[in-house]
Amino acid sequence: xxxxxxxxxxxxxxxxxxxxxxxxxxxxxxxxxxxxxxxxxxxxxxxxxxxxxxxxxxxxxxxxxxxxxxxxxxxxxxxxxxxxxxxxxxxxxxxxxxxxxxxxxxxxxxxxxxxxxxxxxxxxxxxxxxxxxxxxxxxxxxxxxxxxxxxxxxxxxxxxxxxxxxxxxxxxxxxxxxxxxxxxxxxxxxxxxxxxxxxxxxxxxxxxxxxxxxxxxxxxxxxxxxxxxxxxxxxxxxxxxxxxxxxxxxxxxxxxxxxxxxxxxxxxxxxxxxxxxxxxxxxxxxxxxxxxxxxxxxxxxxxxxxxx
Amino acid sequence: xxxxxxxxxxxxxxxxxxxxxxxxxxxxxxxxxxxxxxxxxxxxxxxxxxxxxxxxxxxxxxxxxxxxxxxxxxxxxxxxxxxxxxxxxxxxxxxxxxxxxxxxxxxxxxxxxxxxxxxxxxxxxxxxxxxxxxxxxxxxxxxxxxxxxxxxxxxxxxxxx
Numbered sequence: 001x002x003x004x005x006x007x008x009x010x011x012x013x014x015x016x017x018x019x020x021x022x023x024x025x026x027x028x029x030x031x032x033x034x035x036x037x038x039x040x041x042x043x044x045x046x047x048x049x050x051x052x053x054x055x056x057x058x059x060x061x062x063x064x065x066x067x068x069x070x071x072x073x074x075x076x077x078x079x080x081x082x083x084x085x086x087x088x089x090x091x092x093x094x095x096x097x098x099x100x101x102x103x104x105x106x107x108x109x110x111x112x113x114x115x116x117x118x119x120x121x122x123x124x125x126x127x128x129x130x131x132x133x134x135x136x137x138x139x140x141x142x143x144x145x146x147x148x149x150x151x152x153x154x155x156x157x158x159x160x161x162x163x164x165x166x167x168x169x170x171x172x173x174x175x176x177x178x179x180x181x182x183x184x185x186x187x188x189x190x191x192x193x194x195x196x197x198x199x200x201x202x203x204x205x206x207x208x209x210x211x212x213x214x215x216x217x218x219x220x221x222x223x224x225x226x227x228x229x230x231x232x233x234x235x236x237x238x239x240x241x242x243x244x245x246x247x248x249x250x251x252x253x254x255x256x257x258x259x260x261x262x263x264x265x266x267x268x269x270x271x272x273x274x275x276x277x278x279x280x281x282x283x284x285x286x287x288x289x290x291x292x293x294x295x296x297x298x299x300x301x302x303x304x305x306x307x308x
Numbered sequence: 309x310x311x312x313x314x315x316x317x318x319x320x321x322x323x324x325x326x327x328x329x330x331x332x333x334x335x336x337x338x339x340x341x342x343x344x345x346x347x348x349x350x351x352x353x354x355x356x357x358x359x360x361x362x363x364x365x366x367x368x369x370x371x372x373x374x375x376x377x378x379x380x381x382x383x384x385x386x387x388x389x390x391x392x393x394x395x396x397x398x399x400x401x402x403x404x405x406x407x408x409x410x411x412x413x414x415x416x417x418x419x420x421x422x423x424x425x426x427x428x429x430x431x432x433x434x435x436x437x438x439x440x441x442x443x444x445x446x447x448x449x450x451x452x453x454x455x456x457x458x459x460x461x462x463x464x465x466x467x468x469x
Contacts, residue, residue, distance in 0.1 A: 009329055204371040211374040217365060217468060302376060304362040306355055307435060307465035 008259070049133060053088045053126055057081075060139050062197045062291075063107055074110060074118045076141040077197075083294070086133060090122040095144055105140035106282070118144040123140035127244050127278070135242045137280065198288060200281045200295035201228040206260075211297060218268060219301040223260035226281045226295070228286060238284045243294070245277035265301040275299040332452065339448035346444045347460050352392030358436045358466035360387035365468075366418070375468045376468050378418040378434045386414050386438055388433045394442070402443035412440035420467075435467040 008024060047223035049055070066073045093099045102109055118140035126133040177189040201210030203225050209234050216222050226240035237257035247253055250263035261279070269275050280291045361382040369377040379385070380461065387409050394405035401408065417435045424430075424437060442460040450456025 005325065005328060008325075012329065012333055138449035192460040204374070206370045209373070214374040215370070215376040215468075217363065217376070235365055302433075304359045304466055306359070307431075307467050307469075 001266055022120070032194075049086055049126075049128075053086045053133060055081055055085065056059060056085050056087045056125070057140045058215050059083055060141070063110065063142055065110070069196075072146050073115075074112075074120075074142045074144040074146075076120070076143070083296070084127070085136075086126040086128065087123045088126070088138075090138065092121045093117070093119060095119045101138055103142075105138045106280070107139055109140045110142060112144070112146045114146075118142045122146065126175040129244070134244075136278075137294075144202050192245050196230050196288075198235070198281075198283060199232075200279070200293040201227045201229065202279065202295060202297045213274075213298040213300065215300045216265060217264055218301050219264055221262060221264040223262050224277075224297070225260045226257075226279050228281050228293065230285045235283050235288055237281055239282045241280045243278050243280050243284075244298075245296075247277065248275075265299065268301045268303060269299075275301065325423045326350055326404050335448045336452065339446055342400075343444060343446055343458055346397060347462075349397045349400070350440075350442045350444075350462050353369055353390055353397070353465070354438050354464035355466070357386045357388075358438050358464045360368060360389045360461070361416070361436045362434070362466045362468055375419075376434060378416050378436060380418075382416040383414045383420070386416075386436055387412060390414075390438060390440070400444050401435035401444050408440060408442055412438055414438050431467065433467040433469060435465060438462075438464045 025257050058080050059082070059165045061077045064075050064077050066075070075183075090101055091099050095112070095118065097119070098117065099109075099122060101122040105122060108183050109120070112118060120140055123133050123139050123141060125137045125139060127136050130268055179261065202214075203210050204214070204222065206225050208225070209226065214222075214224075226237055228237050239256055240254065240261065242250070242253040242261065246265070246269075247266035248263040250261060253261075255261060265275065275298070278294055280292055280294055282290070284290045357434035362378065364379040364382055364385055366377040366379050366465045369375065390412060391405045394401065394408055398405055415424065415426065415437045417431050417437070418429055419423070420433045420435070421433065424435075426437070426439065440462050442462060443455070443457045444460055446454075447456060448460045449458065
């Protein structure tokens with residue numbers, strides 16, 4: 001009887017057998033499971049820019065004033081690179097001609113030695129957002145020149161307007177009286193030193209390394225310090241503004257130079273993408289004058305997760 | 309001996325034969341269920357420990373390079389939390405939670421890419437790996453001339469994604 005019971009028990013146990021731990025984690029790794037199908041989303045839809053707006057391939061760097069003998073040239077340096085922004089021409093103005101955009105360009109509009117405003121072109125910069133093309137700033141590309149003369153050469157010996165040659169033209173004769181008045185030797189007009197390019201940056205510490213990209217954990221608060229450099233020397237930032245990008249839980253999108261941009265991201269970016277934040281950093285020091293520059297930082301939000 | 313040939317006798321014999329068998333099967337099923345619950349708890353403890361450890365990042369490296377890197381004490385954090393979580397299942401464990409956590413193989417791959425020296429797996433992100441052998445009491449299995457202690461093998465991996 002006991003043998004029969006034992007036999008029946010064994011048979012039942014054999015039939016009802018199942019592993020206590022059917023899933024072996026190491027086995028999972030050995031299984032060559034095909035990767036999950038990636039939905040074919042296709043290329044991003046192309047949004048044509050409105051008329052007069054074109055894609056920027058040469059980016060503003062700095063205003064340059066150069067003195068070559070009696071000729072002082074006001075020009076703008078650019079760098080051939082694309083930041084993904086767009087622009088359109090607002091207005092082309094001549095020497096001394098006021099514009100409704102005066103005072104609205106982030107780099108300002110200089111004046112000649114006689115006080116007249118330099119000639120040039122106003123451009124409005126755009127960025128493409130989900131809602132379309134959004135204007136972010138106005139920049140003035142100066143293009144002018146002036147010829148200096150000795151004050152003593154003037155009949156009245158009173159400082160007055162100096163002759164302004166045509167834009168992009170070389171040295172020209174005085175517009176009047178050149179034949180009847182003796183022309184004294186010319187000397188360079190006092191001009192401002194050429195503006196050096198501002199290199200903006202973002203760092204996690206007030207004196208930390210500038211970062212082009214950043215990984216943060218979801219929900220973790222971070223402080224981003226907008227900074228600016230001229231010739232690898234840091235200059236004080238007067239103010240900053242977040243003009244584009246996913247700012248997370250930030251309480252404010254603008255601040256003074258000594259205040260960082262504090263935020264935290266509570267959601268992740270879509271797969272294989274990242275948030276991009278664009279800051280406009282303004283400096284206003286005796287060395288630089290009122291200037292502004294744009295800087296972008298890529299933010300990848302991550303979250304601790306289990307790995308199979 | 310006629311009673312053994314009628315229906316009442318047959319039912320009694322059947323009951324006497326099958327009742328112990330059914331009790332044994334029932335006990336085994338209950339023990340198996342308890343073991344599965346214990347396995348789930350142990351796995352959850354390991355998963356939670358690695359997640360907590362990965363959530364602790366090296367702030368200095370983040371400020372320097374902008375990239376996430378596991379903190380230097382990530383392994384210790386994982387071991388500590390593994391012990392804390394196992395404490396909740398202490399009655400099921402053959403050894404103390406602290407001993408089990410101390411014997412766990414915890415490896416922190418602070419930067420990526422990295423190759424796991426134990427499994428050979430490649431990690432493209434900073435990863436923390438925990439492997440542990442957790443002995444769980446299985447008294448019913450012991451009574452059935454099986455193992456009174458069943459060792460659960462648990463592996464947990466976590467990384468910021």
